[in-house]
Amino acid sequence: MAGAPVKLGSILSFCAVFYAIFYRRDNFGDGRLSAVKEHLLHLENENKVGSGIHQPKVALGYGACHDLFVNATALLNPKDLKGSPEHFNEITSKEEFIKSFAYFFKHGAAAERFMSNSELYDELVEQSLKLPDSRWTIGGNAPLMAKRFHMEGWKVLLGAKMSKKLKSYIPKGIEIIGDENGEEVKDDVHMILEYRADEKFGIYKSPRANRYIMHNDENNPLLTSLEKLGEHLPAFSPNLLVISGLQMMDNFPFKQNGKDLRAERLDLVKQQILSQPLDTLAHFEMASYVDLELLLHLTTKVIPFVDSIGMNEQELSNLISVLEYGKVMVVADSNPRIATALDQMRKTFQIIRQKNTEFGSKKKLTRIHVHTLAYQAILTVKDSNWKRTKAAAAKASLTAHRYVCNTQTIALDKSKLLLDDSFSTTTDNNNSRVFFEAAKPVACWDEVLDNYEVDICVAPVLICTEAQLTAGAGDNISAAGLVLQVEK
Numbered sequence: 367m368a369g370a371p372v373k374l375g376s377i378l379s380f381c382a383v384f385y386a387i388f389y390r391r392d393n394f395g396d397g398r399l400s401a402v403k404e405h406l407l408h409l410e411n412e413n414k415v416g417s418g419i420h421q422p423k424v425a426l427g428y429g430a431c432h433d434l435f436v437n438a439t440a441l442l443n444p445k446d447l448k449g450s451p452e453h454f455n456e457i458t459s460k461e462e463f464i465k466s467f468a469y470f471f472k473h474g475a476a477a478e479r480f481m482s483n484s485e486l487y488d489e490l491v492e493q494s495l496k497l498p499d500s501r502w503t504i505g506g507n508a509p510l511m512a513k514r515f516h517m518e519g520w521k522v523l524l525g526a527k528m529s530k531k532l533k534s535y536i537p538k539g540i541e542i543i544g545d546e547n548g549e550e551v552k553d554d555v556h557m558i559l560e561y562r563a564d565e566k567f568g569i570y571k572s573p574r575a576n577r578y579i580m581h582n583d584e585n586n587p588l589l590t591s592l593e594k595l596g597e598h599l600p601a602f603s604p605n606l607l608v609i610s611g612l613q614m615m616d617n618f619p620f621k622q623n624g625k626d627l628r629a630e631r632l633d634l635v636k637q638q639i640l641s642q643p644l645d646t647l648a649h650f651e652m653a654s655y656v657d658l659e660l661l662l663h664l665t666t667k668v669i670p671f672v673d674s675i676g677m678n679e680q681e682l683s684n685l686i687s688v689l690e691y692g693k694v695m696v697v698a699d700s701n702p703r704i705a706t707a708l709d710q711m712r713k714t715f716q717i718i719r720q721k722n723t724e725f726g727s728k729k730k731l732t733r734i735h736v737h738t739l740a741y742q743a744i745l746t747v748k749d750s751n752w753k754r755t756k757a758a759a760a761k762a763s764l765t766a767h768r769y770v771c772n773t774q775t776i777a778l779d780k781s782k783l784l785l786d787d788s789f790s791t792t793t794d795n796n797n798s799r800v801f802f803e804a805a806k807p808v809a810c811w812d813e814v815l816d817n818y819e820v821d822i823c824v825a826p827v828l829i830c831t832e833a834q835l836t837a838g839a840g841d842n843i844s845a846a847g848l849v850l851q852v853e854k
Contacts (some may be wrong), residue, residue: 395446401777402826406760407776409808413757413850415519424515425604426508427525427595427638429586429611430532431554433505433837436494438559438578442467444568451570453696455656456617457481467578471561474573474700475680478654479580480617487582491555503554503846504535506586506797507610507651510838514845516540517639520572523602525595527585529553543598544591554583558837561802574700574739575770579654586614589631596638606647607850609635610841611667612801613653618654628660632667639671639755644728646851647751651844652677652685656696661688670721673751674733675714676844679707682736686710689717701739704824705790711736711745712792716816733851737762737843740784741826744847748812748819750853756810758824758850765846766827781828789824802826 385771405822415422448461451468454740463486470477482485494500497751504510506768514523516537524536527544536542545551559578564571589611599607620628639648650672655661665688669675677685683698690713699706711734732750737756742762746752767776788801791811800809810823 370728373798396511396783398783398804398807399781399828402783402807403776403778403781405805406764406809406825406828408766409421409757409760411759411778413754415850415853420742420854421519421521422605422852423521423523423602423607424511424512424558424608424848424852425523425525425595425599425602426515426608426610428508428589428609429554429614430504430506430509430526430528431556431581431583431586432532433503433556433558433831434491434494435501435503435558435560435837436470436497437499438467438471438495438561439565439567440499441490441559442493442567444468444570446696447568454479457552458483460486463580468558468567468570470576470578470697471567471572472570473697474563474576475697476576476654476678476719476836477578478613479578479656481580481582482617482619482737484582487557487580490557491719494557504532505558505838507653507841508608509536510841511608511610511651511845512540513537514842515674515849520847523584523595523598523604525591525594526673527551527590541592541602545594545628548719550583554581554586556583560836562833573637575836576700576728577836579837583614583618586611587618588627589615589635592634592638596641599638599642604646605854606649606848607639608649608651608810609639609672610651611661612664612668613655616655616657619663629663629667632663636667639668639729645751647674648672648729649674649676649844649848651675652681654681655684656694658688658692658694661694662692663720665689666725669718670725670727671729673729673731674737674848675718675731676737676847677841678840679736679738682707682714684712686714686717689714701784703789703793704741704743704785705793707736707738707743708791708822708824709793711743712815715745715820719816719818735762735844735847736841737766737847739827739829742843742847743822743824745820745822748821752849753853755821755823758847759823760808761850762843762847763825763827766839766843767830769839769842770833770835771830776828778828779831780832782831783826784829785826790830791822802825
């Protein structure tokens with residue numbers, strides 16, 4: 367690491383020690399909770415944007431779907447698991463489905479897979495609809511992020527083809543672009559198999575709440591709304607362009623008559639990004655990818671041309687593995703040390719900045735946001751167009767709790783912290799530590815990476831202990847982090 371962090375509370379005073387010992391426990395089991403909550407809320411309230419003449423504008427692509435939420439362990443029978451859990455890039459049979467689900471379940475890892483067996487997929491949907499707690503809602507990265515931006519006061523343009531029924535899930539203030547007038551649209555359906563922390567599936571127990579997503583999409587892999595969104599971008603003139611939903615291309619059969627349609631569509635995504643003025647910030651939302659060819663396309667056609675990337679800990683490990691070694695990492699630690707995640711963020715930043723130069727990109731990566739169960743970490747280049755990094759980390763943390771608990775109220779009796787009283791900022795130097803202060807929970811410091819000064823902020827998450835929603839959490843968290851960082 368080039369440059370040591372400035373320690374927050376750099377001298378661990380007697381008062382801080384006294385605080386850590388005396389206030390360790392209260393009625394909620396952890397005396398830090400109340401102070402953490404109050405300061406996170408203070409940072410959020412003091413840094414509101416998105417109103418009046420200062421209302422920023424965001425355009426988002428691509429796609430939408432119906433999400434069918436299902437209790438995973440109610441739908442699937444562990445007795446159907448023949449042999450050991452196993453990873454498959456593409457699901458073709460019930461046996462592969464059960465093995466794949468168990469593989470990610472035992473790691474508590476989020477996953478998203480394409481099922482090429484349409485008949486089996488339809489059968490699973492029918493079975494799911496017979497369960498008493500299954501439910502429908504709108505899905506897709508772009509619509510979920512669009513709803514969050516709208517909720518936070520932004521003006522929103524959404525690129526997605528959807529039926530009238532699906533459009534009814536979208537708030538009235540969001541402008542939807544994608545289908546032709548009068549066009550009949552058949553919505554894609556995604557199955558969201560949710561499970562809670564410590565739930566059991568046969569001999570396996572999940573270390574955390576998460577979800578396994580299965581899809582059999584026809585529209586979303588082709589990015590069918592791309593051209594329509596492009597037609598409306600000049601008049602809309604967004605401050606921020608969000609690229610998402612590209613994981614729908616994962617393992618989809620694209621090649622026709624020797625032509626790689628996926629590469630062609632991604633070239634059009636690149637052109638859409640480059641068609642925007644340089645002061646229009648571009649953000650790429652990562653997801654669960656296993657198709658190496660697609661990932662390599664992303665590292666040449668999309669990632670070198672955006673200003674910002676957002677992802678969870680699994681996606682970060684996968685991205686750095688592809689960037690460094692050209693290999694896919696299917697599962698990573700579901701609760702990584704802060705030092706480990708920060709080192710991966712630094713390496714990702716350095717490699718992508720090299721790619722910016724290699725591909726002659728006028729845009730440079732100036733922001734990385736990684737969201738995990740326990741913390742939010744945001745890296746921004748100093749004096750770039752990204753503002754209020756500290757407040758953004760706080761807002762992302764609060765949004766994680768609110769969304770997963772499905773409430774606007776931060777309930778301390780449904781919260782816990784996983785962060786210790788201090789953490790290393792890198793695995794290379796154990797002397798480089800930041801002491802966690804409950805009254806000032808968001809730790810920020812400066813570093814120098816490849817001659818670029820960067821800010822890094824880490825905010826603890828008040829983890830929701832009674833998870834109501836898991837799918838879509840990352841989209842809401844990423845959008846919330848962006849909300850405070852863009853100025854019109």
